[in-house]
Amino acid sequence: MRGAVLYGRGDIRFEERPEPTIAAPTDALIRLAATCVCGSDLWPYRGIQPVARPTAMGHEYCGIVEEVGSQVRGIKPGQFVVGSFAASDNTCRVCRGGYPSSCVQREFLSGAQASRLRVPLADGTLVATPDLPPRELLPDLLATSDVLGTGWFAADAAQVRPGNVVVVVGDGAVGLLGVLAARQMGAERIIAMSRHAPRQKLAREFGATEIVTERGDEGVARIKELTGGFGADSVLECVGTQESLMQAIRSARPGGYVSYVGVPHAVALAGEPLFYSHVHLHGGPAPVRRYLPELIALVLTGKIHPGRVFDLRLPLTQVAAGYRAMDERRAIKTLLWPEEESGR
Amino acid sequence: MRGAVLYGRGDIRFEERPEPTIAAPTDALIRLAATCVCGSDLWPYRGIQPVARPTAMGHEYCGIVEEVGSQVRGIKPGQFVVGSFAASDNTCRVCRGGYPSSCVQREFLSGAQASRLRVPLADGTLVATPDLPPRELLPDLLATSDVLGTGWFAADAAQVRPGNVVVVVGDGAVGLLGVLAARQMGAERIIAMSRHAPRQKLAREFGATEIVTERGDEGVARIKELTGGFGADSVLECVGTQESLMQAIRSARPGGYVSYVGVPHAVALAGEPLFYSHVHLHGGPAPVRRYLPELIALVLTGKIHPGRVFDLRLPLTQVAAGYRAMDERRAIKTLLWPEEESGR
Numbered sequence A, B: 001m002r003g004a005v006l007y008g009r010g011d012i013r014f015e016e017r018p019e020p021t022i023a024a025p026t027d028a029l030i031r032l033a034a035t036c037v038c039g040s041d042l043w044p045y046r047g048i049q050p051v052a053r054p055t056a057m058g059h060e061y062c063g064i065v066e067e068v069g070s071q072v073r074g075i076k077p078g079q080f081v082v083g084s085f086a087a088s089d090n091t092c093r094v095c096r097g098g099y100p101s102s103c104v105q106r107e108f109l110s111g112a113q114a115s116r117l118r119v120p121l122a123d124g125t126l127v128a129t130p131d132l133p134p135r136e137l138l139p140d141l142l143a144t145s146d147v148l149g150t151g152w153f154a155a156d157a158a159q160v161r162p163g164n165v166v167v168v169v170g171d172g173a174v175g176l177l178g179v180l181a182a183r184q185m186g187a188e189r190i191i192a193m194s195r196h197a198p199r200q201k202l203a204r205e206f207g208a209t210e211i212v213t214e215r216g217d218e219g220v221a222r223i224k225e226l227t228g229g230f231g232a233d234s235v236l237e238c239v240g241t242q243e244s245l246m247q248a249i250r251s252a253r254p255g256g257y258v259s260y261v262g263v264p265h266a267v268a269l270a271g272e273p274l275f276y277s278h279v280h281l282h283g284g285p286a287p288v289r290r291y292l293p294e295l296i297a298l299v300l301t302g303k304i305h306p307g308r309v310f311d312l313r314l315p316l317t318q319v320a321a322g323y324r325a326m327d328e329r330r331a332i333k334t335l336l337w338p339e340e341e342s343g344r
Helices: A039-045 A135-144 A147-157 A173-184 A197-206 A216-226 A242-251 A271-277 A288-300 A316-327 B039-045 B135-144 B147-157 B173-184 B197-206 B216-226 B242-251 B271-277 B288-300 B316-327
Strands: A002-008 A011-016 A028-036 A061-068 A080-083 A116-119 A126-128 A165-169 A189-193 A210-212 A232-237 A252-260 A268-270 A280-283 A312-315 A334-337 B002-008 B011-016 B028-036 B061-068 B080-083 B116-119 B126-128 B165-169 B189-193 B210-212 B232-237 B252-260 B268-270 B280-283 B312-315 B334-337
Touching (some): A028 A135, A039 A316, A061 A116, A135 A147, A135 A288, A147 A232, A147 A252, A147 A280, A147 A288, A189 A197, A189 A216, A216 A242, A232 A242, A242 A268, A242 A271, A268 B271, A271 B268, A312 A316, A316 A334, B002 B039, B011 B316, B061 B135, B126 B288, B135 B288, B147 B232, B147 B280, B165 B242, B173 B189, B173 B197, B173 B232, B189 B197, B197 B210, B210 B216, B216 B242, B232 B242, B242 B271, B268 B271, B312 B316, B316 B334
Parallel strands (some): A165 A232, A189 A210, A252 A280, B165 B232, B189 B210, B252 B280
Antiparallel strands (some): A002 A011, A028 A061, A028 A116, A028 A334, A080 A126, A280 B280, B002 B011, B028 B116, B028 B334
């Protein structure tokens, strides 16, 4: 089997990798129908988070189950499944508390930019669709695996409610799907912070009511101006830098809710401004598994089309071009068709 | 009139100060029935937060209204009142949203360690009792003005609910009243982190079910051990240092709630451990005014006795001794009887 392997900064290769096999009785093997490149893949690709050794990349996936381990009960070969980037048993106290991405048995998946993938804790991690979905829904279903689930968590963690004023910091795929999620949750106003025309356009299509192009101090001042001087009820921080997080905190009203869903890089929150901001802060690795049944249902009934964030769709063989386009911000998000799928 | 003035590190003086007067039509003047020293007064007293000029100290108060400005409607001379340390109009959008301590007209009070005090925004800031309370209730009523309201906010912001496992970090007066608040809110287990016998005793009297004497890594390990490896549902951080805040975050379960109510001093929260902790974080200057009616009612009906944190009670003339006792941790909290009250 061939798959994407990152060797170092900017050096992603499509090469032969060992075929995955059932390693534990709770595993499933799936043949990927679609996979993609995550914003978080760009951190090691850019060398900001160096890889110690060649690393099989990819953690967003959907596809057909080929084989299951002897202890797998709910998932069966032949089913179409979507799973979270974090494997979870979905039974422990942490999972039952709503945080499968901190499951006591959690494993972060990697290696999904390939033809096949081993998924641990298959019963807890995977959700099967009732039928085999049509090919045109694959981008939407793939999106539920991480990028939509993460945008959804951003909106949920920021307590988006009907009538709320919402700000989304970050116009990457997660931020854009944070807009979509906020719309689904009934927000009255959704202010997307973006300075890129194609992303502004998609933000509006997903439900943004206003666009703010300013950043930093000016961005905060603009949000205050748009909210009668108070700040927003909910702010979704979908970048993961010090600047974006402080911008988010300062854009919220006292008592407002700020979520952050990107792994923070070199962030140190000063205690005093956080204290006086009076915000609620919540975030972390998105508990995507919690949302998957609902999100898959929304996709299958045609209510949402999160797959529109995939503005570049390539055969997996061209994975390097997919990373490059995202790195250079020519693409919002790259979908990759595995080899066997490319000819379909 | 005489009152307490801080000149610099360790230099608190009881001296003549100008008599306060009605300066704005929304002001009230009150004759203090009781006042006290706050844990936060110790930061400038210890020189950690230096004062630029001699500063009139004190922001916890209750007493009799002597005079009101021409626009004051709800508060009348002769009434017994309690107010928050933060003056608020109680009508702006921020107040209505539950955060009077971030009111658009907020003023932090100072100068309450004296015989009389000017309170701005009297209608929004003060709450009157139905009758003049008996002297034995003054410590309990005084406590509602800040230290109980802050402990109450700590429990509320940490989402204490019936059945919860609660940890309280900090055995100062705020932490101890955080225990009392958690008990009132129906917590099942309340674990107080304290290594001082008299404070442990009061914590138990206020409702703590367990005491943990370890701190830092060992303290976190002990909390994990006591919670089946998961961490607590709610953690109240009532100190305000980097160490105590990280201890609180690490003591919470994934998806748990951490509150912080002391002004953070030299705190910088690293993004990554916060992200992976999966906690909810909320805090800031306690919106005491929101809770005052409820807390005063609990005191007047004898349901709670928060005044027990005042284990040292001195005439205001001895304010310097009151600061010293708290600084040296010989007293949990010092109540001060204003001059005219001392002889009662």
